[in-house]
Amino acid sequence: MSNKTFLHVLLVITFIFAGISCMSNFLMSLLQPSLQQYYVAHPEVLPEQFRTAMQTYFDVPRGYFLASGLLYLLEVIGGVLMWNLRPSGFHCYTMSRLLLILVPLLFLGKGFLGIGDIMMAALFIFVYWMLLKQLGAFGSKEEAVQSQEQSQEQNSDQE
Secondary structure, rough: OOHHHHOOOHHHHHHHHHHHHHHHHHHHHHHHHHHHHHHOOOOOHOHHHHHHHHHHHHHHOOOHHHHHHHHHHHHHHHHHHHHHOOOHHHHHHHHHHHHHHHHHHHHOHHHHHOHHHHHHHHHHHHHHHHHHHOOOOOOOHHHHHHHHHHHHHHHHHHH
């Protein structure tokens, strides 16, 4: 598998994850006030085991969902730019991933720092950096063109 193909596979994963997360966070921020009003008026609608989960959802500030949704949108935009081998896409993606680690700390408190989130963000950032560097995205335009030509030659040789 060529570097460009591997980059595209990872970007598809990013598009799926970040796209779904973006939509769900925006949807949760939009629905939260209405659901809370309905739940207060009709608490018997939810079974007992769901009441704690819903109360937790209502306790999360609406700004958390809005900020997360915007940052996931920024992550998708960064992915689109990286697909076109633009270094600004890597910077956009990296900034959004790092801020997404900080958002729970800012809105929910110290107990919401996920070590798994940090490790996955670091892994994806490192792999994207390595792939984009190998594809010449961070060099001069001449280096990027040469790298793309070499990649195309390798792909044609494999076929």
